[in-house]
Every structure is written in C-alpha cells, then in structure tokens.
Amino acid sequence: MFRKRGRKPAGILVLVLLLSTILAACGGGSNGGSTAGSGTEENNANNGSQQSEETKVEALSGTIEIDGSSTVHPLTEAIAEEFGAVHPDVRVPIGTGGTGAGFKRFAAGEIAISNASRPIKDSEAEDLKANGVEYLEVLVAYDGLSVVVNKDNDFVDKLSVDELKKIYEPDSTVKTWADVREGWPAEEIKIYSPGTDHGTFDYFTEAINGEAQVSRNDSQITFSADTNAVVQGVAGDKFSVGYFGYSFYEENQDNLKLVPIDNGTATVAPSTETIKDNSYSPLSRPLYIYVSKKELERPEVKTFVTFYLENAGQLAGETGFVSLQDDEYTAELAKLEQ
Amino acid sequence: MEQLNLGDSKGITRRRRSDQALHLLFLACTSVGIIVLMALLVTIIMDGVHRLSPDLFTNYPSRSADRAGMKSPIVGTIYLLLLMTPISFILGVGAAIFLEEYAGRGRWIRLIQLNISTLAGVPSIIYGILGLAIFVRGMGLGRSLLSGVLTMTLLVLPIIIVASQEAIRAVPKNRRDASFALGATKWQTVSRSVLPSAMPGIMTGVILALSRAIGETAPLIMIGALTYVAFLPENLMDSFSVMPIQIFNWISRPSQAFHELAASGIILLLIMLFIMNITAVWIRNKYSKNL
Numbered sequence: 001m002f003r004k005r006g007r008k009p010a011g012i013l014v015l016v017l018l019l020s021t022i023l024a025a026c027g028g029g030s031n032g033g034s035t036a037g038s039g040t041e042e043n044n045a046n047n048g049s050q051q052s053e054e055t056k057v058e059a060l061s062g063t064i065e066i067d068g069s070s071t072v073h074p075l076t077e078a079i080a081e082e083f084g085a086v087h088p089d090v091r092v093p094i095g096t097g098g099t100g101a102g103f104k105r106f107a108a109g110e111i112a113i114s115n116a117s118r119p120i121k122d123s124e125a126e127d128l129k130a131n132g133v134e135y136l137e138v139l140v141a142y143d144g145l146s147v148v149v150n151k152d153n154d155f156v157d158k159l160s161v162d163e164l165k166k167i168y169e170p171d172s173t174v175k176t177w178a179d180v181r182e183g184w185p186a187e188e189i190k191i192y193s194p195g196t197d198h199g200t201f202d203y204f205t206e207a208i209n210g211e212a213q214v215s216r217n218d219s220q221i222t223f224s225a226d227t228n229a230v231v232q233g234v235a236g237d238k239f240s241v242g243y244f245g246y247s248f249y250e251e252n253q254d255n256l257k258l259v260p261i262d263n264g265t266a267t268v269a270p271s272t273e274t275i276k277d278n279s280y281s282p283l284s285r286p287l288y289i290y291v292s293k294k295e296l297e298r299p300e301v302k303t304f305v306t307f308y309l310e311n312a313g314q315l316a317g318e319t320g321f322v323s324l325q326d327d328e329y330t331a332e333l334a335k336l337e338q
Numbered sequence: 339m340e341q342l343n344l345g346d347s348k349g350i351t352r353r354r355r356s357d358q359a360l361h362l363l364f365l366a367c368t369s370v371g372i373i374v375l376m377a378l379l380v381t382i383i384m385d386g387v388h389r390l391s392p393d394l395f396t397n398y399p400s401r402s403a404d405r406a407g408m409k410s411p412i413v414g415t416i417y418l419l420l421l422m423t424p425i426s427f428i429l430g431v432g433a434a435i436f437l438e439e440y441a442g443r444g445r446w447i448r449l450i451q452l453n454i455s456t457l458a459g460v461p462s463i464i465y466g467i468l469g470l471a472i473f474v475r476g477m478g479l480g481r482s483l484l485s486g487v488l489t490m491t492l493l494v495l496p497i498i499i500v501a502s503q504e505a506i507r508a509v510p511k512n513r514r515d516a517s518f519a520l521g522a523t524k525w526q527t528v529s530r531s532v533l534p535s536a537m538p539g540i541m542t543g544v545i546l547a548l549s550r551a552i553g554e555t556a557p558l559i560m561i562g563a564l565t566y567v568a569f570l571p572e573n574l575m576d577s578f579s580v581m582p583i584q585i586f587n588w589i590s591r592p593s594q595a596f597h598e599l600a601a602s603g604i605i606l607l608l609i610m611l612f613i614m615n616i617t618a619v620w621i622r623n624k625y626s627k628n629l
Contacts (some may be wrong), residue, residue, distance in 0.1 A: 063577075065577070067564075070590070073565070073566070074401060074591070074609065077399070077401055078401040080566060080568065081398075081400055081401055081568065084398075084568050091568070091569050091577075092566075092568070093564045093566065093567045093568075093577040094564060094565065094566035094567075095481075095562055095564040095565060095568075096565045096604065097562065105562075110480070111483075150370070202406045226589070226590050227590065227592070228590060228591075228592070228597075231592075243594075246593050248592040250592070251592035251593045251594065252592070277436075315401075318401070319401060320592065
C-alpha cells in the first residue's frame with residue numbers, strides 16, 4: 001500500500017495547507033476584528049451616554065452583563081426576553097454562576113447586575129466596598145422554600161422548625177423517622193438537599209440551622225448541584241425528605257407531597273398567598289438583583305431595571321415565583337431615583 | 339494408541355468449548371456498552387424527537403419552552419469550531435512534526451513527551467481553571483469567544499499532538515531515506531513525503547479531537563460562557579454560549595417541557611458529532627486507499 005504513494009498525496013497536502021492558510025487567515029482576520037470590536041463596544045457605551053444627554057427618545061444600545069443566582073435566573077431571563085422585544089439593540093447576556101460567584105464578579109466590576117437568592121453577606125459587602133463598587137439592592141420577587149416528602153408518605157402531616165433542624169443540623173442524631181417524632185415509623189430517613197453552592201442551601205441553613213452553610217454532612221444526606229436530582233430523589237424514595245424553591249414543587253406536584261411548616265405560631269404550607277403575605281415564615285425568602293450605581297448611570301441599565309420592576313409582578317407568576325405587593329414595587333422604583 | 343486418540347479428541351473438545359465460552363464472554367463485553375448506549379439513545383430520541391423543529395435553529399433561548407430555541411448556542415458552537423480548527427491544527431501538527439522529525443530522543447524531549455501524554459488525560463475542568471486564570475483574568479480577554487477558543491484549543495492540543503505523532507511515526511523510514519538520498523532537505527522530506535502520507539491519520543485525529551471539544555461543558559462554564567445569550571457573537575470579544583451549556587441549563591429547570599427541549603438539543607449535538615466522525619472515517623478510507 002505504501003509503494004503506490006506518489007502524485008496524489010502532494011495534491012492533498014496542497015489542499016490541506018491551502019485550507020489551513022485560508023482558515024488561519026480567517027482566524028487572523030477576526031483577530032483583527034476583535035480589537036476593532038472591543039473598540040466598538042466601548043464606543044457603543046459612550047454613544048449610549050452621549051445619546052442620553054442629547055435625546056432620551058433615541059434607541060438604546062449597549063450591553064448589560066448579568067450573572068449570579070441560578071434561582072433568580074428564570075425571572076431575569078424572562079425580563080431580558082421581554083426587554084429585548086422593546087429594545088432590540090441592548091444586549092443582556094445572563095450567566096448562572098450562583099449567588100456567591102455572582103457577587104465575586106460584581107466586585108470585580110465585570111457585571112452590571114448580580115442576581116441573588118439571598119441578601120448580601122457582610123463579607124461580600126466589605127469586598128464590594130474594598131473594590132469601590134457602590135450598589136443598590138433591589139427586591140424583585142419572593143420564593144417559598146418548599147419542604148417535601150414522597151407522595152406515598154402518609155405519616156408526615158407537618159414538620160416544625162425544630163424538627164427540621166433536628167433533621168438537617170450538623171451532627172444530627174436523626175437516623176430514622178422515629179427519631180424525628182415519636183410514633184413515626186423506624187425507617188431510615190433519606191435526606192436530600194440542594195448543593196452547597198446554591199443560594200437555596202444558604203438560605204435554608206440560615207433559616208433552620210441558624211447559620212448559613214452549616215448542615216449535617218454524613219452518609220444519610222445527598223447534596224445535588226442539580227435541583228431536579230433532589231426532586232427525583234424524593235419522588236423515588238418513600239422515606240425521604242428534601243427542600244427546594246417553590247417552582248420545582250409546582251412543576252412536580254403529582255410526585256411530591258408538600259409539608260406544612262409549624263413555625264411556633266401557626267402551621268402554614270407555602271402557596272402564592274402565604275409567601276406573599278409573609279405568613280410562610282421562616283422559609284419564604286426574598287429574591288434580589290444588585291445593581292452597580294455606576295452602571296445605573298448608563299441609560300440602558302436604568303431603563304432595564306425600571307422595566308424589571310414594572311414587569312416583575314406579572315412575570316414572577318409565570319416563572320414560578322411570587323410577586324411583591326404593588327406598593328413594594330413602587331417603593332423599589334423610588335430607590336432608583338435617589 | 340486408542341486411549342491416546344481418545345485423550346486427544348477430549349482435549350480438542352475442551353479447548354473448543356473454552357474457546358466458545360470466551361467468544362460469548364467477549365460478545366457480552368461488547369453488548370454491555372452497546373446496549374447501554376442504545377438505551378440512552380432511545381430514551382433521548384423518545385423524549386426529544388417531537389421537539390425537533392426549525393424553531394430550534396431560528397429562535398433564541400426563551401422562558402417559554404414553546405418559543406425557546408438554541409440559535410445562539412448553535413452559532414456559538416460553530417464559531418468555536420471554525421476558530422479552533424486552524425489554531426489547533428497548526429499548533430498541534432507543528433509540535434508533532436518537531437517532536438517526531440526534528441527533536442532527537444534526548445532526556446528533555448522524553449520529558450516533554452511524557453508531559454504531553456499526561457496532559458491528554460487531564461480532566462477538562464482543569465483546562466477551564468487554567469483558561470480562567472490565563473486568558474480571562476491574566477490576559478484580560480474577559481469571558482469572550484476568544485477566551486473560549488483558546489481554552490478549548492489547549493484542551494485538544496495534546497490529543498492532536500499524540501495522534502499526529504502516531505500518524506507521522508507510521509510512515510516507513512525508507513520513504514525518508516529515499517527522500518534524503520535524492521538530496522532533499524529535512525523540510526522538503528517532511529513536507530513532500532512524510533506529511534502527505536501521514537495526513538489522513540492526522541486529519542482523523544484532529545476531527546476526533548474537535549468532536550470531543552464541542553461536547554465539552556465544564557471548561558466553558560468555568561471561563562463563564564453564559565446561559566442566556568439572545569444575540570449572535572459579532573466579534574471575538576463578544577459573549578457567547580454553546581450547545582452543551584444550553585442543554586445543561588434546560589435540564590436543570592423545573593419544567594418537563596424544558597427537559598424534552600434538552601433532549602432535542604442532545605439529538606442535534608449527537609447529529610453534529612456523528613457527521614464529524616463520519617467525515618473522519620471518510621477521510622481515512624478515501625486517502626489511505628489512494629496512497
């Protein structure tokens with residue numbers, strides 16, 4: 001087979017070299033374009049601010065980079081989608097790095113808005129201050145952390161905050177359901193939780209265990225970065241328990257049983273009403289976007305945040321969250337004008 | 339005499355039997371992989387096939403599963419591929435030529451060789467961390483298409499180098515000798531004799547390495563490719579998304595409709611991979627026949 005090699009390979013080589021040169025040229029070409037491109041981006045931003053000084057009616061353009069909580073992402077995405085229909089020249093790329101990672105990028109000045117499924121921590125606020133990033137905290141919707149058990153579980157009628165703490169606290173001694181409350185079956189309890197990089201985990205541990213990020217960690221608990229894995233885990237095991245954002249319960253109602261929470265004063269199950277009027281305490285949580293004050297001076301960012309607050313009420317419902325009261329949105333809008 | 343014959347035939351039967359048993363064992367080994375893969379393919383296709391529609395190509399991601407498409411991720415993946423190909427081809431094949439033809443067998447070269455082979459097996463997330471530190475932060479390229487391209491190039495380079503080296507090594511020594519005997523220089527020998535013979539093998543290696551790259555998610559999540567991008571990247575510094583990231587995002591949503599959408603995204607990605615692998619096989623067959 002080797003003897004026959006002769007003329008054709010040269011042809012192939014020429015072809016391949018030609019191809020790679022062309023491709024290399026393309027690469028080089030776009031390389032050149034990149035420097036020009038980044039220039040254009042800056043120009044765009046400059047144009048944006050100039051436009052605002054001249055005429056506010058002109059079409060907005062520019063880029064509003066957003067990152068942060070994957071919980072808040074569906075809502076921000078819905079807003080960005082609707083916003084794109086009105087202002088097609090404004091680009092709104094959104095990442096889902098997680099609340100903590102979002103704040104890190106926010107501090108580095110890489111993004112204009114940070115999605116957060118919990119209020120900012122003191123350490124994060126200090127970090128922002130050290131980097132000279134002034135920010136505005138904007139409340140956009142509520143979520144109710146829903147505690148669920150398997151749909152065939154017929155003994156759990158409710159769980160008190162203390163019982164939840166017993167199950168989830170560090171060095172928990174709870175091995176079976178009988179350890180949670182006397183009279184419940186002595187079956188091993190399988191515990192599910194969203195992963196430690198979730199704002200959901202932060203919020204739950206803070207509300208139940210008293211300190212964020214503190215949780216039991218042994219062979220009986222399973223952490224999943226993917227919330228759907230928590231849903232699957234609880235749906236597939238009769239003696240399991242888990243928690244996640246309300247929207248995940250709403251979508252999987254047929255396979256799960258919602259557990260009302262006894263917070264000492266009342267026993268409440270999460271629903272649109274109880275989350276909205278804050279009676280589903282302590283597991284109803286606020287969702288925020290954090291906006292850089294410097295970025296807010298750009299007209300497209302301000303328009304976007306205003307648009308966010310004007311439409312969050314309606315879109316929160318569509319994306320599985322609970323909207324704020326109307327006057328709360330008005331109050332948040334007023335913050336922008338300060 | 340008779341006894342001996344009997345013993346012989348017994349031995350043959352036994353050996354035949356063990357041969358058959360091993361045959362079945364190896365068949366079982368093969369089927370485990372195939373069956374699992376088939377089961378996976380069937381469930382994916384059943385979940386996703388009814389969601390395959392032109393909308394998938396023409397619509398941007400959306401909060402509503404009925405309107406959601408993966409236009410920007412598809413274009414992002416294609417751009418990534420088009421930019422990666424020349425860079426990784428030139429660097430990878432260049433390094434392979436150096437290592438095989440120019441470098442000797444010294445201690446340093448052997449050390450480099452060992453490193454490259456090890457790098458080919460390093461988990462992809464490590465390349466993501468590297469890309470984040472060097473390209474995104476260090477060189478200040480940001481979370482751009484260019485950072486993604488460079489990171490993915492790093493990821494596939496070792497694979498391309500190793501595959502190209504093997505292809506070059508497979509060219510018989512007498513071809514080089516013949517070329518040198520005619521008074522050709524090293525580069526003339528490499529460019530006119532060795533490379534043409536090795537090219538089908540190199541191309542196959544490159545295509546297989548690239549098809550690994552387009553399925554990668556972890557390094558791109560690390561360097562911050564985004565999940566909601568409702569525009570097409572216009573230059574190298576633009577934000578971008580790729581198909582596996584969009585699939586990952588859809589799968590992690592609560593609603594079933596998005597899980598189906600993710601399945602149809604997987605089908606698209608599989609079709610792309612399939613086409614690339616077919617091309618690799620086609621190149622190998624076509625050109626090795628002619629050589």
